Amino acid sequence: MNYCNTVTMGGNEIDSxxxxxxxxxxxxxxxxxxxxxxxxxxxxxxxxxLLYPIYLNQDNGHALIISGVGAIKSGxxxxxxxxxxxxxxxxxxxxxxxxxxxxxxxxxxxQAIKVSYQDTGNTFFPGMxxxxxxxxxxxxxxxxxxxxxxxxxxYDMEAAGFCExxxxxxxxxxxxxxxxxxxxxxxxxxxxxxxxxxxxxxxQLPKIFEISDAIEKLVVVEKKRIHIPIEAQEILKTIHFSxxxxxxxxxxxxRWKAKFPDKHLAVSEFAMYSPxxxxxxxxxxxxxxxxxxxxx
Amino acid sequence: MIxxxxxxxxxxxxxxxxxxxxxxxxxxxxxxxxxxxxxNKRHQNFRLQKKQPELILAKKNSNFVLPIPAGFGMDTSRxxxxxxxxxxxxxxxxxxxxxxxxxxxxxxFVNYDDFFHSISVIKNENHDASATFFSGYDCDSLAFDxxxxxxxxxxxxxYQHPDINLELRTKSVAVGALFKREAIxxxxxxxxxxxxxxxxxxxxxxxxxxxxxxxxxxxxxxxWKIGLRFDPLIYFKGWEDQYSTLIANIMLDLFDENIxxxxxxPLRFPKKMYKKIVSHYPNDxxxxxxxxxxxxxxxxxxxxxxxxxxxxxxxxxKYVSEEKIFQCVLH
Ligand code: SF4
Numbered sequence: 001m002n003y004c005n006t007v008t009m010g011g012n013e014i015d016s017x018x019x020x021x022x023x024x025x026x027x028x029x030x031x032x033x034x035x036x037x038x039x040x041x042x043x044x045x046x047x048x049x050l051l052y053p054i055y056l057n058q059d060n061g062h063a064l065i066i067s068g069v070g071a072i073k074s075g076x077x078x079x080x081x082x083x084x085x086x087x088x089x090x091x092x093x094x095x096x097x098x099x100x101x102x103x104x105x106x107x108x109x110x111q112a113i114k115v116s117y118q119d120t121g122n123t124f125f126p127g128m129x130x131x132x133x134x135x136x137x138x139x140x141x142x143x144x145x146x147x148x149x150x151x152x153x154x155y156d157m158e159a160a161g162f163c164e165x166x167x168x169x170x171x172x173x174x175x176x177x178x179x180x181x182x183x184x185x186x187x188x189x190x191x192x193x194x195x196x197x198x199x200x201x202x203x204q205l206p207k208i209f210e211i212s213d214a215i216e217k218l219v220v221v222e223k224k225r226i227h228i229p230i231e232a233q234e235i236l237k238t239i240h241f242s243x244x245x246x247x248x249x250x251x252x253x254x255r256w257k258a259k260f261p262d263k264h265l266a267v268s269e270f271a272m273y274s275p276x277x278x279x280x281x282x283x284x285x286x287x288x289x290x291x292x293x294x295x296x
Numbered sequence: 297m298i299x300x301x302x303x304x305x306x307x308x309x310x311x312x313x314x315x316x317x318x319x320x321x322x323x324x325x326x327x328x329x330x331x332x333x334x335x336n337k338r339h340q341n342f343r344l345q346k347k348q349p350e351l352i353l354a355k356k357n358s359n360f361v362l363p364i365p366a367g368f369g370m371d372t373s374r375x376x377x378x379x380x381x382x383x384x385x386x387x388x389x390x391x392x393x394x395x396x397x398x399x400x401x402x403x404x405f406v407n408y409d410d411f412f413h414s415i416s417v418i419k420n421e422n423h424d425a426s427a428t429f430f431s432g433y434d435c436d437s438l439a440f441d442x443x444x445x446x447x448x449x450x451x452x453x454x455y456q457h458p459d460i461n462l463e464l465r466t467k468s469v470a471v472g473a474l475f476k477r478e479a480i481x482x483x484x485x486x487x488x489x490x491x492x493x494x495x496x497x498x499x500x501x502x503x504x505x506x507x508x509x510x511x512x513x514x515x516x517x518x519x520w521k522i523g524l525r526f527d528p529l530i531y532f533k534g535w536e537d538q539y540s541t542l543i544a545n546i547m548l549d550l551f552d553e554n555i556x557x558x559x560x561x562p563l564r565f566p567k568k569m570y571k572k573i574v575s576h577y578p579n580d581x582x583x584x585x586x587x588x589x590x591x592x593x594x595x596x597x598x599x600x601x602x603x604x605x606x607x608x609x610x611x612x613x614k615y616v617s618e619e620k621i622f623q624c625v626l627h
Pocket of ligand 1: 383384385386387388390391392393434435436466467502
């Protein structure tokens with residue numbers, strides 16, 4: 001698939017092609033960190049002309065944006081990705097990259113489960129723990145590369161900015177920060193090269209695949225919860241609903257569908273109905289079932 | 297099993313924390329400033345958290361004991377509740393905690409003695425009337441007991457204060473602490489029950505009704521006063537037969553003298569709470585039932601409620617003296 005062709009389409013076409021497919025949004029500071037992820041998930045460049053480079057594989061639902069270094073850039077890039085591709089609320093947001101560590105653990109992959117921002121004192125607790133796959137640690141997001149590792153923590157320059165923004169795109173439990181230790185008291189960050197940074201990430205790909213499988217299971221649960229079925233979307237497209245009626249319709253439709261999984265709301269049948277009439281139609285059917293209500 | 301424990305630094309060495317450490321030796325511990333920074337944060341997903349809740353150890357600093365909310369049940373002249381814990385190991389579909397908190401993580405307030413001190417103060421202020429103190433409003437009183445060790449502390453305290461009552465409300469069969477000691481006459485072990493057919497669908501992660509019945513009957517034999525709680529009453533096809541069978545099974549070898557009280561109440565939610573809970577289960581048949589909203593409360597509506605109330609009263613009256621039966625009313 002040639003993604004450069006896709007970007008020449010109108011906004012709505014990008015929307016309909018992509019927005020429902022993307023389930024993983026990777027936000028990565030450096031190209032050297034991003035390359036192993038891009039290759040591992042077969043992503044292709046979406047466009048070189050954007051504010052930030054975006055890579056995509058809409059078949060497996062992965063998107064990646066390269067933010068540049070720093071917390072503000074990380075948050076801004078995540079926002080750009082969310083808005084530009086109209087990412088749905090059930091997608092997972094993942095910040096991955098290298099980090100300093102107070103101990104000698106070069107090459108180890110950690111999940112950051114507590115992220116504090118040195119600049120503001122704000123604290124975040126991203127994600128659900130995957131303790132069967134990798135170790136967890138606290139992380140401090142700092143403004144400059146760290147030389148002093150006195151506190152027992154990981155040190156990076158992006159995660160807090162990323163967490164501050166991304167948790168509001170889906171939820172805290174679908175926001176993740178993973179870091180590979182690149183430097184520490186005995187390993188200076190000055191010795192890192194693009195190649196060595198890519199290698200650090202690449203060496204952790206088996207674990208990264210395991211993590212993405214685990215995240216996918218959570219995304220599926222959340223998608224099932226909030227996804228509006230096509231049938232209901234069709235009705236919403238065809239008939240004009242006020243904002244309030246739209247919400248009432250969606251909630252009633254879901255209850256109705258839960259009770260009558262084999263029934264359908266065909267647009268053709270209801271095209272002449274008002275929103276209220278459609279909602280009442282479903283409520284009436286639900287009410288007619290109360291005497292024989294089964295809990296299963 | 298709990299893998300992650302967040303702790304307020306000042307409670308790290310508290311005896312309750314040490315008890316937790318022994319009970320969960322493999323958990324990782326992470327310091328936090330205050331439990332609110334984790335428990336109250338925005339954009340939490342209750343349903344996903346419920347798959348793997350974390351434990352937060354904290355110190356409660358105020359509001360240890362509060363008057364019970366309207367409609368909680370039991371006609372004692374003074375009723376109070378206290379919550380040494382927020383959230384529950386179990387995952388009942390109708391649980392109102394899902395609508396109350398943003399987080400499914402457990403908060404355990406380790407300073408049990410401060411709760412007991414507050415209870416003493418209230419007792420001294422109300423020396424003219426017998427008071428009942430309910431545990432298990434924001435959690436299940438016993439489900440977490442192997443980790444928290446709370447029941448022993450509470451029972452020690454109430455043993456010393458026989459003029460006030462304690463109700464431990466539970467669906468748990470973790471009643472070991474109760475068997476290890478003599479029954480205390482001012483302590484009620486109240487079991488929440490519903491027919492097996494719906495409990496197996498709705499009371500996710502909780503012990504089966506059969507196991508609860510077994511536990512409550514053993515406790516009764518051991519001399520403990522038993523409370524029976526049919527709250528919420530759930531409406532479904534065949535509910536009369538199912539509730540009738542449940543009550544008959546409970547009473548099979550349980551006698552009126554074993555029973556402290558029986559209470560029942562219809563399924564009901566404050567409107568805001570209901571909306572939040574339904575958003576957790578938008579596609580679930582249980583919440584597809586057409587409930588009614590009246591005066592800010594969502595419920596089955598008065599017609600079904602009266603029908604269920606009359607039926608329960610009739611069934612219970614076959615076995616239990618009338619003055620022990622209470623209805624948790626809508627407000
Ligand atoms: S046992 Fe009670 S507190 Fe626990 S989940 Fe069930 S209803 Fe909620």
